[in-house]
Amino acid sequence: MKQHLCSLCNSYSDYKYNFRNRDYYQCTNCFSLFMGKAFFSTQKRERERYLEHNNDVHDERYQRFVKPITSAVQNDFSSINTGLDFGGGTGPVITKVLTDKGFDIVDYDPFFNYRPELLEQQYDYIACCEVMEHFFDPYKEFMLLRKLLKPGGKLYCMTKLYRHSIYFKGWKYKDDDTHVFFYHRKALEFIRKEVGFISLSVHKQLIIFEG
Numbered sequence: 001m002k003q004h005l006c007s008l009c010n011s012y013s014d015y016k017y018n019f020r021n022r023d024y025y026q027c028t029n030c031f032s033l034f035m036g037k038a039f040f041s042t043q044k045r046e047r048e049r050y051l052e053h054n055n056d057v058h059d060e061r062y063q064r065f066v067k068p069i070t071s072a073v074q075n076d077f078s079s080i081n082t083g084l085d086f087g088g089g090t091g092p093v094i095t096k097v098l099t100d101k102g103f104d105i106v107d108y109d110p111f112f113n114y115r116p117e118l119l120e121q122q123y124d125y126i127a128c129c130e131v132m133e134h135f136f137d138p139y140k141e142f143m144l145l146r147k148l149l150k151p152g153g154k155l156y157c158m159t160k161l162y163r164h165s166i167y168f169k170g171w172k173y174k175d176d177d178t179h180v181f182f183y184h185r186k187a188l189e190f191i192r193k194e195v196g197f198i199s200l201s202v203h204k205q206l207i208i209f210e211g
Contacts, residue, residue, distance in 0.1 A: 004025045004037075006029065006030060006032065006034065007139060008027070008032060008183075008190065008191070009029050009190050010139070011027050011028055011030065012029075013025040013026055013027040013028060016033060017033075017168055019169060021039075023038075023039060024168070027187075030186050030187040031164070031186050031187065032181060032187040033162050033168065033181075033184075034180060034181045035179075035180040035181070040136055040180060041177055043111075045178075046111070050090060053090060053091070055089055055090050055093065056091055057091045058096075063093055063096075063097055066093050066097065066127075066129050066158070068204075068205065069158060069206065070097045070098055072154075072156055073103070076125070077103070078103075079101075080104075081124035081125060082105070082106075082121075082125075083103060083106070083123055084105065084108060084118065084126045084127070084148060085105055085107040085108070086131060086145065086148075087108070087109055087110070087129075088107045088108070088109050088112075088113070088129075089109055089111075089112060094129060095107040119144070121148070122147075122150045122153075123150060124150055124152075124153045124154075125149075125153055125154045126145060126149055126153070127156050128156065128158075129157070130158055132183065133173075133181055133182060133183075134178055134179065134181075138191075145195075146196055146211065149211040150211065153210075154208055154210050155208070157208075157209070158205045158206055161182075161183055161188075161205075162183060197209040197211055198210045
């Protein structure tokens with residue numbers, strides 16, 4: 001199989017798996033697994049897939065799911081700070097929960113709330129829940145997120161990290177065809193150093209970068 005370059009750290013990556021006629025590669029540097037670009041969904045297919053998500057912002061189960069982020073924001077910031085919910089999809093529940101608590105947060109989504117003017121500002125904190133695994137170009141997207149963050153601000157992400165012990169072919173997280181990049185812990189360290197974050201902390205699925 002043709003060798004691919006990692007879209008995060010630009011290192012050589014080796015062919016690893018084929019699943020549902022999609023090829024996956026593993027980076028030899030940051031150890032992340034990613035889908036070959038030839039198998040990326042079209043924008044039309046992406047939007048259709050996201051519309052299949054039943055994301056009701058009033059659903060208590062959905063609110064509990066994002067609680068690692070909403071609780072961390074409430075612990076670290078207050079209503080005087082500004083926030084961005086990046087990629088909230090059809091149901092920006094983080095925006096809903098924090099707005100109800102009196103927080104000043106806005107929602108941006110390239111498909112369902114496309115407001116490019118929001119990407120011309122900076123924020124004290126950014127929430128990015130179950131979004132980073134969808135990035136076609138993770139290096140570019142994390143550079144953007146860093147630019148949007150004020151000095152001393154925090155970027156809160158949630159995703160399932162890839163570990164060497166995971167049996168990839170049986171891992172359900174990769175079954176969604178819009179999940180294209182699976183980060184190893186070493187990839188997070190690369191992001192911290194390369195993109196310019198001061199610190200990184202990982203608490204299960206919650207990932208916090210500090211600017």
